[in-house]
Structures are given as structure tokens and as C-alpha cells.
Amino acid sequence: MLRILIFFGVVFTTAFVAVWIAEQSGHVRMIWGGYLVEASVAVFFGLAIVAVVSSTLVFELTRIILSIPKKLFKGRKARAQARGYRALMRGMVAVAAGDANAAKREARRVEALDVARPLRLLLSAQSSLLAGDESGAHESFQSMLSDPESAFLGVRGLLVQALRNGEIERSIDLAREAYRLNPDADWVLSNLIELEIRGRNWLEAEKVLLAAQRRKIIDSFDFRKRLALILFYQATSVLEEGSRKRAERLVFRAIRLRPGFLPAVRLAVDLLLDSDRGRRAKLLVREAWEVERHPELAELYVKIFEPETSLDRLRVLETLVVSNPDDPEALLITSDAALNASLWGAAREKLGKVVDVQPDRRLCRLMARLEQLEHGNEDAARQWLLKATKAKDQPQWCCGVCSYVSPTWTVQCPSCQAIDALHWTSIQKQSTSSSQGAQLLEKGPIGSIGAIIK
Numbered sequence: 001m002l003r004i005l006i007f008f009g010v011v012f013t014t015a016f017v018a019v020w021i022a023e024q025s026g027h028v029r030m031i032w033g034g035y036l037v038e039a040s041v042a043v044f045f046g047l048a049i050v051a052v053v054s055s056t057l058v059f060e061l062t063r064i065i066l067s068i069p070k071k072l073f074k075g076r077k078a079r080a081q082a083r084g085y086r087a088l089m090r091g092m093v094a095v096a097a098g099d100a101n102a103a104k105r106e107a108r109r110v111e112a113l114d115v116a117r118p119l120r121l122l123l124s125a126q127s128s129l130l131a132g133d134e135s136g137a138h139e140s141f142q143s144m145l146s147d148p149e150s151a152f153l154g155v156r157g158l159l160v161q162a163l164r165n166g167e168i169e170r171s172i173d174l175a176r177e178a179y180r181l182n183p184d185a186d187w188v189l190s191n192l193i194e195l196e197i198r199g200r201n202w203l204e205a206e207k208v209l210l211a212a213q214r215r216k217i218i219d220s221f222d223f224r225k226r227l228a229l230i231l232f233y234q235a236t237s238v239l240e241e242g243s244r245k246r247a248e249r250l251v252f253r254a255i256r257l258r259p260g261f262l263p264a265v266r267l268a269v270d271l272l273l274d275s276d277r278g279r280r281a282k283l284l285v286r287e288a289w290e291v292e293r294h295p296e297l298a299e300l301y302v303k304i305f306e307p308e309t310s311l312d313r314l315r316v317l318e319t320l321v322v323s324n325p326d327d328p329e330a331l332l333i334t335s336d337a338a339l340n341a342s343l344w345g346a347a348r349e350k351l352g353k354v355v356d357v358q359p360d361r362r363l364c365r366l367m368a369r370l371e372q373l374e375h376g377n378e379d380a381a382r383q384w385l386l387k388a389t390k391a392k393d394q395p396q397w398c399c400g401v402c403s404y405v406s407p408t409w410t411v412q413c414p415s416c417q418a419i420d421a422l423h424w425t426s427i428q429k430q431s432t433s434s435s436q437g438a439q440l441l442e443k444g445p446i447g448s449i450g451a452i453i454k
């Protein structure tokens, strides 16, 4: 409706102006180059309008003719881009399908077409990795670093390669660079924590862990566990530098965060005993025992008391387990001590309480000793030793990632290099190691991109 009104408005105005011009009297006289041009006002306006319209038409025609080459170029570019992105898509599909030859072919095709450089490099890297060409992939990731849009992905690709090759120092540098480029990426922080720990960079590890906590990418339990581990190692470092007070503060913080953390309790007990604070050491071990029933805690407790006889040793251990005397671990430890003290009745009573509950090797061996020592019953002892060979294994330090069994606790699994993965458990399964790079790649978000890059 509005358009119709405007149209009629324009028509009426034009007609009105035309009539007004036609009604004007007088002449327009112009001297141009020695000629006298004379015309009525109406004719003059008519000629002026014709001149304006003609000029406009000539201008538009010229503009259209001049823009033809540009349009032709744009069309060619658009077609080349479309070809490039089709080749890129085919290349990505080939990578996803594991077709290394097709991926390489499309990557070469994309090189010659108009495709954004980061995408071109990404396809090139992926197709190289798929074909097992690590150096080609490395070159592509390295090239990505020069472009701000692809630098983060390039760093990630190089990090994945460095981890696979077990280059921890380089991995740490790359992870730090990734953190600088994109501190918001969860995988960066979670992997940087592990890497700083692997590199024994305890102060840096603590900083990164606190950053992870601020960003809420680590739950409270894992945070406390990791921080306790870091503080314990900070304590050992400062102790080596001769700062005992600082070491004490750090190790007690670690124990508060992770009660029953055996290496920290061991260190704290040593520090306390060195400064004649046996009472505090006893309390510390008793508190740890409430959380972690580990034979080494019992040995630590005995060490504080320094009992002179086997009977004294048994009495000491009974004070440790006084709050949970029927706990299987408590019964095994005290029955062993009772056997050493030649208290056969006490030993049999204690072992009798656990013998029906899936006896493990240690229990079978204790029963064999009891039968041999109390009654000299060699047959019964042999039977128990035979049972021991078939019984489930006693608790050991076992890696939760690769099931490797270690004789002692270590921060890093000797087999798969996983951090803080050894647990005191009776799992028997042992497996061969996997590469340390794979351990990090399989965990968390790095795995997803790792899978793309692989």
C-alpha cells in the first residue's frame, strides 16, 4: 500500500513539474565556442534531463564492462574453493576410514587448491600419521605453529608425538606452550599436571594443580590426593637441602590432605623420631592405620616402640589394632606376632577368625607354620603350603592402569609410567607395559584429539 502511494506521489509530482516547466515563459540563451544557442525554458529542461539520463546510462554500461574480468576471476576462485573443500572432505573421510592412500592423495590435491592453510596442514598431518610418516606429520605440525589460528593444534600434535617418543622434557615445554596459547582447554591443564610431576617439577606442578582447581576441572578428592603427593615430594626436596622444619610442615600438610599416605607417614615418623617426638609419631601411625591397613604401618609402629622380645612386639601391635582387632589385616599381623612369641593358642584363635574368608597365600603360610610349630604336624603344614600355591595372592602394590605389581610404592609405575597409580590391593593380574605416551593420551580430552591425530 505504501509503495502504491509513493508511486502515485512520484507520478503526480513529475507531471506537476512537467506542466510547470511547460508553462514557464522566456528563453535560455547560451554562448558556447562562438555559437549562440537559444531555446525556450521547457526545451532547455528537456535537453538537460536527456543529458543526465544519457550520462547515467553510459556510466553504468562502462562499470558493467569493467567489472566483467573481476567477476570471472571471482567465479573461478569460488569454483576452485569448492573443489578444494570437496577434496578436503574426501580426505577427512579417508582419514576417518583409515584409508591411508586415499587420504594422502586428497592431501596432495588439497595442496594445489584454494583451502585455508590450517585445514590443509591438518589433513596433511593426519594423512601422514595414518601412513606412519611421523616426520611428515611433524613437519606439518611444525608449520602450523606459524599461524595463530592453527598454532594450538600444531602444539598439540607435536605434544602427542613427543609423548609417544617418551620425550618428557620436550612434552613439558609443549604442554606449557599449549597452556600459554589456550589456558581454558581442560586437557592442557590435566596433562600438564601429570607432566610436571613426571618431570619432578614440584613447584610448577603445584601451581598448575591449583589452576586446575580454580577452573574446576579436577574433583576435590583427586585434587587433595595430587596435592598431597606434590607436597610430600616438596618435603623430600627441602629435606635434602637441609630444611627440616619446612619439610615437616610440608609432610604434615600432605598427611592432612591424604591420611594414610604411606610414604608421607614414613617420612613424618622418621622426622619425629629424629627429634625425639615418639608420642606424636605413635599417634600419627595409629591415625594412618585407621585409614590404611598396611603391614608397613605396623612395622613403623613397632619401630617407634623398639620392643625387646617377641611378646613385647605382640603387645605393641595389639595396641595398634585395639580399635579394630577383628579386621583381617589386624588378625594376620597379630597372629604372625603371636606365632613369633610361641603363643600357639592366641595365634590359632586369631587365624581361626579369618581362615574361612577366602584364605590368601599369607594366611595359608601362617597356618602351615602354626601346624608345624604347635603340633609338629608336617602333613597338615604341607596341605596348607599346597593351598598357598592355589590361594589368591596377598595384597601388593599393583598398578591400577596396567596391573604391574611392584615390590614398593613408587610415584610412577615402572611399567606404564602412570603417575600415582600403585594401589595396595590383592589383584593378581599382571600385564605387559604400554608406552608412557599412550598412558597420557588415553586419559582425558587429549585422547579425543590424540585419536584424530593418530
Ligand SMILES: [Zn+2]
Residues within 6 Å of the ligand: 399, 400, 401, 402, 403, 404, 413, 414, 415, 416, 417, 418, 421
Ligand atoms: Zn602401570
